[in-house]
Amino acid sequence: MAGMMQAGAALNEPRYVAFVQKWADHWHTKGIGPVLAGREDDKRRGYCGHWGPGFPVIMLYEKTRNPPIWR
Numbered sequence: 435m436a437g438m439m440q441a442g443a444a445l446n447e448p449r450y451v452a453f454v455q456k457w458a459d460h461w462h463t464k465g466i467g468p469v470l471a472g473r474e475d476d477k478r479r480g481y482c483g484h485w486g487p488g489f490p491v492i493m494l495y496e497k498t499r500n501p502p503i504w505r
Contacts, residue, residue, distance in 0.1 A: 439454055440493075451497055454490055454493075455498065
């Protein structure tokens, strides 16, 4: 997602930023608790193995100044 934000800035393409906003809104609404909890039989409970949202969320805020992502 950070790459999507960088591409959106480099190409001046608002659709890329809108995609990241939709992604952030989805996870803000859904919450990451179930993802991090995992399944009972999963040896890697507490980590899904591929999700690192912090940096792109900060980039999104810098671009949009959309505060709901921080709630």
